[in-house]
Amino acid sequence: MKIEQMHHVAYRCKDAKETVEWYGKMLKMDFILAIAENHVPSTHEPDPYMHIFLDAGNGNVLAFFELPTKPEMGFDPNTPRWVQHIAFKVKDRDELLAFKEHLEDSGVDVLGVTDHSIFHSIYFFDPNGHRIELACPDPKEDELLNRLNDVKWQMLEEWSKTKKAPKHAEWLHEKELADV
Known part of the structure; x- marks a missing residue:
């Protein structure tokens, strides 16, 4: 037995429409699917949701749930905000710098470029408060x-x-x- 690949990762969002628009504008991700139900299929409990899916490249899918009947989402108070993040690969340093400029021009606070030797990264937060990393490989990565x-x-x-x-x-x- 062996895992074939990641099917999708899912996070909570505050507003599904805002999230789709932000990821489309800021990270150029296509909106590929929406699923909405008033009951959770796996547990059958009543809990209306909107489940959105975004194309994160190469068969990778980033998904979000909007849960309008639940208390506002929070974050683990025992884990520093820099730990839990979503990291996406970009082609090279030029692409990384182009994203940095695009994000900053759009009013997003960006940290970095951070040199991790094997790759270089920038960090910022999406409108839901999730920390996002864009990383490009170093020429000597291998x-x-x-x-x-x-x-x-x-x-x-x-x-x-x-x-x-x-x-x-x-x-x-x-x-x-x-x-x-």
Whole structure:
């Protein structure tokens, strides 16, 4: 048995129409499907919803639920906002910078470009408060991923014992964290 691929990921949204329009305008995602019911098909409980699906490229689908009868959505107060995010790949640094300019020109606050060595990222929030990352590969991505692959098990083992960042790949963020 093996998972074939991601079918879709689903998050909650405040307003389905606003979400479709924002992702279409800001991230150029096509609206591909809407499903709405007054009862949840899996549990049969009464709970009206609108379920929207967006094309995130290469067969990847990003979905949202609007739940008008539920209290306003919140976020886990025990998890920092930077942890839970949705990351999308863009072709290259030029594309990343074009998105950054487009978002900023549209009034979106953008953090970065952040250098993760193997890739470079920008971060911002959608109108629902979900943190979004756009990432482009570094030209040396394959070589750098091989270096990380060589130490992944040692890093995991050390982390499991100490809960402190192992030094096996501290080169990864040395540019970003040089002043820390």
